[in-house]
Amino acid sequence: MAFASFALIFNSCKKSDLETLYPNPAQSSTATVENFLTGVIASANPVVLPLYWRFFVVEQPTLGHYTQTMGWVNSKDQFIPPAAAMDWRWNTYYNTLTQFRVMENLYNKLETANQAEYRIFMMAATIFFYDQTQQTVDLFGDIPWSEAGKVREIGNLDESLPKYDDAKTIYTTILADLKVMADEFTTISVPTFYAGLFAKKDFLNHGDIVMWQKYCNSLRLRLLMRGSDVMPTAEIGEILNNPTKYPVIESNADAIMLDEPGPDLWAGQEIRSAMETWGVYDVAPYAMVKNMMDNADPRLDITFDPNKNGEWIGMNPLENASVQNQKLSDGLVARYDTSSFTRNTFFPGFIITAAEVSFMKAEAIQKGFATGDAKAAYETGIDQSIDMWFGINETGTYRAPLDRPTATQISAYKASAAVSWANNTDKVALIATQKWLNTGLAQMPQTWAEYRRLDKPSFVFPEDPTSQQKVPPVRWLYPVTEKDLNGINYDAVKAQSDLNNKVFWDIK
């Protein structure tokens, strides 16, 4: 008996079993590069898709105010962004960065031949990751980057604490790398098997390599234009003057967006709860409604619902809170359109659209960075934007889509006093206003960045006299976890963590 038990115990207590039982059977001990491509893109779904948290908690009370893309009721300390909003955005980005680092490591461990076959997966993930990186730099300035996300390689906290990289250096590094890829796209050939696998795993562009090429070049353009006041601009011309080699997004059909209905990739009910909960997050912004009214913008009726009297009046930020509240409860303020926005379960996640590229093109030509017809680019942008937003309205099911404007109506709009290219001397203001109307609420980080860079259109904000932050901020603050646990590196940048400290490209 005693011997039997000896035998039994020893048999069931092998040293090798200690190791085989260590991993969690509910998790996978292996992973693939292709699965991580999907993982990297999916990790940014919370900031790409129009979901509750992103709209309700993060963007509307902050960027929505600073860009006057939404109406709001004034309150004390309204220009101090909530830590919950800033931290969430930061942490979401670093999750994407972490997934990307793991994918990089998996890729780097492949044999050279295999790496070539998987190159397109890595290129796609990198482009997407750089897009997210730019948005984060634009919000926070210098960020931990080259050393970030390495605890899984290093294994202990102290040695994994990353230094902060200079924001401009990050731009430069990304641009150099994107250029390498842009050139690579001109000759790339993906073996059929891997092209098929890529198509299966790429839920953004469905394996369309030309789309990735356009995304790559359009993203380059976005970075270059954003940095154009402080960085070399020659590359802008290289791209725009050579569309064969460096194609960009030219049509709404090519727009990069997450727009497929499906259980995990659509707005569903979230956009409704984001905008309708508490009854104030769909309030129309004063300036935008006024601009659209004044110029008979064909997009007005698909963007906003009028107030109960059928009038198009946004929430005026210069009124005091009690007047504003009274107007709200009396139903005197316009709201975002129920069918296009608040109850549009198919509202897409925007990444880069044709109109956005056209407006960059217009600005680049106007400023002499590239050759071409600035007016044509500007007007193409307006056409594309109107077309795109009517397309969004048509996805809504809350009520029947509105009729698209006729060519005459669009021409009239483009010829109206404040829109007409010919009639206005400040072309940049024209372009900036159209950028604002186009990206608006849908791409608030882009809307805010362009507003900060161009300081146009001009908005008026009420001052918050008793607050330490009297005017809207021009950047965001680092999370307190950085100060507490990455203090050694944080100390070098803490002076920058100031709501009134401009990011490097914002020199005006």
Add this chain to the structure above:
Amino acid sequence: MSSKLSLKKCGTLIVLAFFMFASVYAQQLRVSGRVTDASTNESLPGVNVAVKGSGTGTSTDGNGNYSISVAKGSTLEFSFLGYAKQEVVVGNATTINLALQPEATELNEVVVTALGIRRAQKALGYAVSRVSSKEITKVGSPNFGSALYGKASGVRITSAPGGATSAVNINIRGMNSINFSNQPLIIIDGIPIRNGSANDAGYWGDQRIRGNGLVDINPQDIEDLTVLKGASASALYGSEAANGVVVITTKKGTQKQGLGVDASYTYLQETPAFLPPFQNEYGPGYDRATNVGSFGSDEDGWLMETVEGQQIRRPIYRAYAQFGPKFDGNPVIGWDGKIHPYVAQPDNWKNLFRTGFNSTANVAVNKAGEWGNVRFSYTRMDYEGTQRGGKHNRNTFNLTSTLNLNKNFKVDLGMNYINQYTHNRPYLISRITNNFGGFLSRFDDAQWYLDKYQTSKGYYFRMPGQPSATPDENIKYNMRAQDLLDFFWRTLKTQNDEYQDRLISSITATWTIANGLNLRGRIANDFTSIRTENRDPNSIPLSLGNSGSFSLGSSMFSTLYGDAILSYDKKLTEDFGLVLNAGFNGRRETYKGASAWTVDGLSTENWYSLNASVNRGSANGSADYNELLKYAFFGTASFSFKDYAFIEFTGRQESSSTLPPGSNTFFYPSVNGSFIFSDAFTLPSFIDYGKVRVGWGIVGNAPPMYAANNAYNQGTVNGIVYNQVSGSYGNDKIRPEEKHEFEVGTEMKFFGNRLGLEANFYSNKIVDQILWLSVPSTVGASSMLTNIGELKNVGIEASLYGSPVQTQDFKWDIRSNFSKNRNEVVSLMKGVDRLTHANIDAGAALIVSEPGQPMGDILCYLPKVDANGTMIVDPVDGLYQIDFTEMKKVGNVTPDIVGGIGNYLEYKNFFIDFTIDFNLGSEVMSIARQYMKGAGMFEETLKYRDEANGGIAYYINGDGKKVADIATAPTGAKIFHDGLILEGNKPDGTKNDVVVDAASFYLNTYTWGANPAWGIPYSRYDDAVVKNDYVKFRELSIGYSLPLNIAKKIGCNNLRIALIGSNLFYIYRTMKEFDPETNIGSSWVNSAIVQGSTAATRSMGISLRASF
């Protein structure tokens, strides 16, 4: 130990010799003699002298003399409480004088220590607490955990309310882990059993009160329970033992002649107890301004309704608060649509519950002989708790046997089968206590809720205007406590069944290879299979929408355990003894679970099948499995000198699969020694026994399964498979938490063993506390399993016991214990100043740990004060302004002092036994008190409501300002009497003179949250931090033992009947609203927050015990 064995052998030989004589000379003769105490030589009155096997007997008189007529060769049994039983075979001698050894001959008592190694009590260099079977079963406690209150020093018990099916937590010598379990390892007959924690995630994690593994163990089968407290005592259990070990020995067969039969029955009635002190003067309503402004009531809070053409009034049923009209007995229309007199319902809270019961019957047979022994017991428990709808029953079969196969080889078998059924476990009442939506108004009758929670067609209640199959049955007026209606739906309509079978089986073989050399091997398995079935009926007709659900689940836990020990016991010289043990043990724990459920409702009403799932496309199943392996090599070496000096060394080299490969093996050493100075030196005669001891050891607490491991998550987006890494990064370099403990102690006995004392001092530090540390996301994770800090506990434990009175007819025994523990967070990782364990009501209060403080400081915001410490009152609203710049410490959740006193009094055949226990020095966060006080539910909130309760009179002037000087009131102005002026200064430094009405004061000062940005500028939580000191009259048993001769006539050897009760009343308590013990959750943080478990109960009943 060896000397004791030889003595026993000697004794056996003598007894055998007498037997031979007896068989030859079987004739009647009269025997007399005197019985004395062996240590004092004093005569002993009242000693039971029985003729074995005959049913006749007598007892000694006041001088210790007896006289009895017996047959030659028969055996006389001398027994007396507190003394060892002795048997003498009657030979030729007619005078048998006998000296009885006081039970302090337990000097040679053997204690089962770690891994079932037996050691003499006097050789132990560390403290253990022992509790006997009698102590565990005397008041019919449903499990051994709740029977331990106040009975073992340094042991703190907290049991979740909900009776027999709810978890019990045991906490030994303070907190040892910030983040992981603080529950001890439980060993039954050498086998570690599954215990586990319950309800750690609060209401939103699990709505029903769960049990843990220890509540399955039948107290009737326990012979003896030993608590190994310190690291030195438990070091042989390594990483399992940081929280101490409870070693349980089950009953064995002992009856040598005939078949021993024991039977017992207890019946207890459970009633809800310790209910909140509600006020019974005012009904539902808010402050005057809200009643009038938002609900359109008159100034007294009345609304007028027209019912069948008649005008009838009603209060604001929608109000959660109780500041409405005063009860006057006149008719009102109720929310149920019926006319009721407007009176308070003082017992409505109690009537939410019912009277429950617990009936336990046990029968056991046993037999022993040269061949070995056997005991079989069957216990049946039927239980219905105080929550309606619940039902539980349990069958326990226990079989233990020892077979002496030959003189060198024996086999022990143990088989414990527990079969139980639980229907609708108690549901947490969090939605009734901690949620305005479930507040039972002082006007509400519990019966209205029972009548209205479902419609006559069996559907969920409907509010006014809601579509319904029976619209005229809809609730008539919008009332508040819809969550209470929902509670009855969930407890009475929902069908939640659990079927559990658990088999704990073991086989142990012991081979005596040579004298002093033994080899023991053991295989054991603790196997549990649980099947769960949930049937939620359709709550609305299908035409109105989908509802209802059905799920089936099954899970299996298995712990396979084995050990082998080679031991060697050798007397080296006359003075020196040596005992060596070397062994190996291993444990493999497996869990497997699978379940399937319907999605989006049942497509045919109340058809409980997956085929009824409305959505059959989406996932409706889950399957989990996990497994753990631990094994260890261990050894001990003990040396003894002259049987009064002992020293022992132990070591355990343990490997665990929960630790990263490469660093999964750790060593746990210990050393302890004892010195019996009463044997070594000559001491004054009043000292009978004296021992000092000292011990040191290291034990651990390994991280839970898979916590350290890093792997990839896999998921899908729109059906496309992806991989990601999760935000929490395990840690391939994690080390177990390690507890280093040092203890010294003494045990002494005085005055002929009438008084005993035991005292211990211990000091431990627990290094490498493991925590999911929040890390900067820039490193590539949001949290990381980290060895982060150090904890410390320093404490003293003392127990005092004795027999202050001992006469022929009257006897009084007393046992008491006391322990004080001081916990401290010594250090946390660099950069971490504070760990936040609980964030209450969106930051209104926090439970945190900070270096230099005990774990669990409670922080909240307090009123602003000026330089002189005077509180500042807002000049407009008349309420204290709160200083939101800083949170201040207002309490700590770690208790300092626990203990208890047990008394046993016996007069002739009557006895009284009672236990009082106490728990002092901690605070709890009573969120329920915060909300209910703010809502004006408690008696204390009557203060200021009218002049009788200290309210001041005022009128409201033209500016809407409340003016206290009623002499200035214009003619006809209404005078109110519910005003108060808070003590304090206005911000300008002048004394406060702003009148505020009582309702506004309570509603704004004690409410959910504390944040000016959300319009909650006056709320403070310090009043909800309640000192949780109590002294409880825990157990009482008043009984009668039938005299032996009468018992014999009805065929018993022993018959006892007793009235029993537990949780009877509080002698003292600081927390009045809720029972100090009704908190749930095994985690120390959860159990410090009053979050609504269920009503506390008081049990009273009867117990019968007989042996045949």
